[in-house]
Amino acid sequence: MKIAVDGMGGDYAPQAIVEGAVLAAQELNVEIVLVGDEARLEREIDRLQAHKLPISICHASEVVYMDEAPGMALRKKRFSSIRVATELVRSGGAEAVVSAGNTGAAMAAATMILRRIKGIDRPAIATLLPTQKGAALMLDGGANVDCKASQLFQFGIMGHVFAKSVFRRPSPAVGLLAIGEEDSKGNDVTKEAFLLLKQSHLNFVGNVEGKHFFRGMADVVVCDGFIGNVALKMCEGFGEMFTQSLKNSLRRTLWRRLSALLVQPAFKEIRELLDPAEYGGMPLIGIHGTCIIAHGNSTPKAIKNAIQMAKRIAEEQVAERIQEELERNNDMLDAEGQGSKLWRQIRSHMSFRSEREFEEESVEPHDDPSSSRLSI
């Protein structure tokens, strides 16, 4: 399997990116296509003495920098590494793309070049989070603000497919991120989404509070991208404060400093458990193809893990399965005559929107999602 890696995107590009690609080529049984400035990438390969590994270079003369407006930069820079890498996926030259560069640009490139799956209004960022029972998925993590109920429903379908194929959960529990467990709790959009999800063929477990999410009550929670992103960044900040306070407290006396040394191994375990580098990146799902958005400050290990995730998603054909699940859901409702009036209205609206937008689709990305991670 060939994976295109944006060699120029990220705070430590190209060094960290090439190092990550080399690790992946050594360990993961993948071929890597590094996209970017040929001379610089070649120099990195030399430095790492990685000529014998299955790594090739595809030249791209431009770079979209972290602080550029994504849509504009993407339009202007036709030979930017992220654009060339994404086009490789469309042309069949690679099966997935990984970028640690400008998040908005990576998203816009994927949406524009790889196109949305029919029936999906907008792609979503699937954020992998640790819980007390192992990893779970929150989507949308920040790609879409102001979502409609039908979009939340689509996020549910996408999350179900992802958890089933990538996490190998036979019947993933899908919940709706909410402020109380009772069915009636929520805002206008989540209440409507509740009804849609309840009628679907998904294993819908109802409203899930953040507290229960981290206890592992659901494999997938669905939310508006604004809410998801705010919640993620709050957790990130809370974790940072918690760790900082603990550090300060452990440094207060010499005795404590010495004692703290003894429990270092336990602290290290926690750091690893909560380390975002373990997950490597956030998949953008709902498009034809595989795109992983890695964090700007990705380490080589994070890049390797992002490539592993890309491989897994491409192998499992997540995009094709999402399409199948959408159709299956429609067929089931038709066959069983269960579709309520509300659902039928929404569904017709979904397909209408979907087709219309395919025509109107513009290069402009929705918004830079400012990807958030739990950095502990």
Place this chain on the structure above:
Amino acid sequence: MKIAVDGMGGDYAPQAIVEGAVLAAQELNVEIVLVGDEARLEREIDRLQAHKLPISICHASEVVYMDEAPGMALRKKRFSSIRVATELVRSGGAEAVVSAGNTGAAMAAATMILRRIKGIDRPAIATLLPTQKGAALMLDGGANVDCKASQLFQFGIMGHVFAKSVFRRPSPAVGLLAIGEEDSKGNDVTKEAFLLLKQSHLNFVGNVEGKHFFRGMADVVVCDGFIGNVALKMCEGFGEMFTQSLKNSLRRTLWRRLSALLVQPAFKEIRELLDPAEYGGMPLIGIHGTCIIAHGNSTPKAIKNAIQMAKRIAEEQVAERIQEELERNNDMLDAEGQGSKLWRQIRSHMSFRSEREFEEESVEPHDDPSSSRLSI
């Protein structure tokens, strides 16, 4: 100063409540009016030998239980402790009310009996949170879902007054909870609220991400109650997972268990720093009078702290000051001719809504906010 305390509300009522009231009467220079079943409350006073303290009992024959629908229960149970306690504030028999009972019922009673301040569409729950630079305020913490921009603006005014008078910050930094720091980031409602807050006389610091909130970048962050409540509960769950993982890791070997004993004092410090009981309760602001909603599982210490908070808010006349700030903001905009068309539209809409709703006001509470706290 007299403070009415709902003696029957809370998981450990009336024991924990009466114990907390006794602590407050001993330490805080307040008079307590315990509201509830006279015989039971009397028995608790006997048990604690607190006859000489400035505590009186006001009989109320009914109780709104935790699992009751708030609006219905409040209408039916005219002699419920929460209703009688709140009515004491209206009639001048007390200056504030504290309840650890059914949150929705406490909110509904306050809104219905004490009424909203003119110019405030709906009261908000002010949630006090620890940050790396001391306490800060998030509102709304869950009283209102689906807020409009004008409501977020009002939350800003209320938060400003609260932080100024209760935290004694001379010019509180007010931010808008968002997904990026740039002015343009946000959803439809927050973008509109951004413009309103920017034109106000508040010390508006713009969009604040959760990460920066916990670093202490703002004294007040403003958000929709759905988003605020989701974010709080996510942090709560994250903190729980973090603590649980740390505990598990520290128990893994005998050596670690012994080492962990040495750092216990540091862990204790952290627990205290993040202990919700330190804050005691969440003030409901935007009403004529003072109402503190304490957590259902409040300990005596939490009740005492809630009473202290109530005293402080009543002394500082927060409600009156909110009214003044609203007027001041209007006057300034008029005088300086700065009011943009948008703002004038919103403002006229605000007063229209406000007056109309005063007439239409019903007993029905908006929703049980399922108060959330960071329990570590």
